[in-house]
Amino acid sequence: MFQIVEQPDPARMFHDQYAFYSSTSRNMQAHFEQFAGSVMNDVLAGLLNPFVVELGSNDGTMLRHFHKRGIRHLGVEPSQNVADVARGNGINTISKFFNESLAQEIVADNGPADAIMAANVMCHIPDLPGVAAGVRRLLKPDGVFIFEDPYLGDMVAKTSYDQIYDEHVFIFSVNSVTRAFAMHGLELVDAIQQVTHGGSMRYVLAPKGSRAVSSRVAEQLAKEREQGLDRAETYLRFKQNCETSRTLLVQTLDALSNKGKRVAGYGATSKSTTVINYCGITPADIAYISDTTPIKQHKLSPGAHIPVKPYSEFARDYPDYALLFAWNHANEIREKETGFIAAGGNWIVYVPEVKIVP
Numbered sequence: 281m282f283q284i285v286e287q288p289d290p291a292r293m294f295h296d297q298y299a300f301y302s303s304t305s306r307n308m309q310a311h312f313e314q315f316a317g318s319v320m321n322d323v324l325a326g327l328l329n330p331f332v333v334e335l336g337s338n339d340g341t342m343l344r345h346f347h348k349r350g351i352r353h354l355g356v357e358p359s360q361n362v363a364d365v366a367r368g369n370g371i372n373t374i375s376k377f378f379n380e381s382l383a384q385e386i387v388a389d390n391g392p393a394d395a396i397m398a399a400n401v402m403c404h405i406p407d408l409p410g411v412a413a414g415v416r417r418l419l420k421p422d423g424v425f426i427f428e429d430p431y432l433g434d435m436v437a438k439t440s441y442d443q444i445y446d447e448h449v450f451i452f453s454v455n456s457v458t459r460a461f462a463m464h465g466l467e468l469v470d471a472i473q474q475v476t477h478g479g480s481m482r483y484v485l486a487p488k489g490s491r492a493v494s495s496r497v498a499e500q501l502a503k504e505r506e507q508g509l510d511r512a513e514t515y516l517r518f519k520q521n522c523e524t525s526r527t528l529l530v531q532t533l534d535a536l537s538n539k540g541k542r543v544a545g546y547g548a549t550s551k552s553t554t555v556i557n558y559c560g561i562t563p564a565d566i567a568y569i570s571d572t573t574p575i576k577q578h579k580l581s582p583g584a585h586i587p588v589k590p591y592s593e594f595a596r597d598y599p600d601y602a603l604l605f606a607w608n609h610a611n612e613i614r615e616k617e618t619g620f621i622a623a624g625g626n627w628i629v630y631v632p633e634v635k636i637v638p
């Protein structure tokens with residue numbers, strides 16, 4: 281299991297000022313529509329009055345598709361402000377942390393769930409055994425638990441060390457998920473790679489013996505052994521790759537600064553906090569970070585105190601270079617930013633390697 285050692289109290293991270301809204305990326309909205317569609321077609325089809333639960337349902341970006349179809353649903357979202365957006369759109373949401381006792385309450389009120397979903401949530405919860413026990417309690421004997429998170433194999437292969445930050449307690453692999461959930465009677469029956477968030481894995485779990493196990497599980501486990509995810513030397517090499525990436529990024533920013541170029545950050549992502557602090561980037565290197573999320577604007581980046589400004593600032597007066605902190609949304613952003621390129625702007629990217637691209 282790849283996990284952070286110092287784990288902040290969840291109540292200090294998920295509260296009424298939570299800064300990330302799932303709906304901020306158009307591609308992610310489309311991804312969650314497909315996710316919801318696959319649950320409806322592959323799991324719920326033919327069931328009488330099914331019931332689905334989403335853990336960490338944020339602003340309801342996924343659940344609204346179930347709501348639209350009149351499917352019984354419940355979101356569990358401890359961050360009040362994002363949950364309020366979902367509730368405002370008619371999506372049933374409770375603002376509590378999920379555990380076994382909440383699972384019991386949900387069953388008492390609604391009956392057990394046919395499907396439990398979580399996207400970019402399971403890796404945020406330090407009490408993995410508590411959540412696994414809750415899932416087991418809430419799920420019907422023939423139900424499925426489907427979750428996806430950034431994938432360890434991608435992080436190691438791409439040196440995307442910025443996936444490591446306070447909220448990401450775990451970076452899962454097929455191997456670690458298989459073992460962690462087996463202790464709670466849940467079997468990994470499928471593992472499907474996703475392109476989202478720079479490379480993710482969707483895990484499908486079911487009560488042991490209730491469903492056929494896809495051949496993909498064994499294939500992914502074999503790939504992980506080949507990649508050396510179960511060997512310490514892989515992580516020593518990962519550490520060296522992180523250090524090389526840092527050196528190259530710092531050199532790139534120094535060279536641009538020496539030439540008097542104006543550089544701005546693009547996307548005040550959680551990931552950027554790791555990059556900025558690990559590389560020692562300061563407001564002298566990056567004048568500001570542009571972000572479309574109102575709650576982030578007019579604040580300072582954690583640690584380095586780089587101002588976060590509304591996107592209008594970026595569009596009003598393009599910088600010479602933009603450091604793409606939201607690199608996982610590169611396709612969507614590059615499609616949108618033709619004006620920046622036409623004005624002579626260039627992107628600085630650092631995953632999978634540091635380079636400047638027009």
Ligand code: JHZ
Nearest residue numbers: 300304305400447547548549550551571572573606609
């Ligand atoms: P994005 C967050 O991580 C936090 P972050 C969390 N821990 C997690 O796991 C993932 O999400 C799922 C902005 N933006 O998706 C919006 C623009 O300004 O990379 C966001 O602030 N313009 C729950 O923060 C940020 O960038 C744009 O065109 O690393 C993107 O954040 C687009 C597309 C985004 O996740």
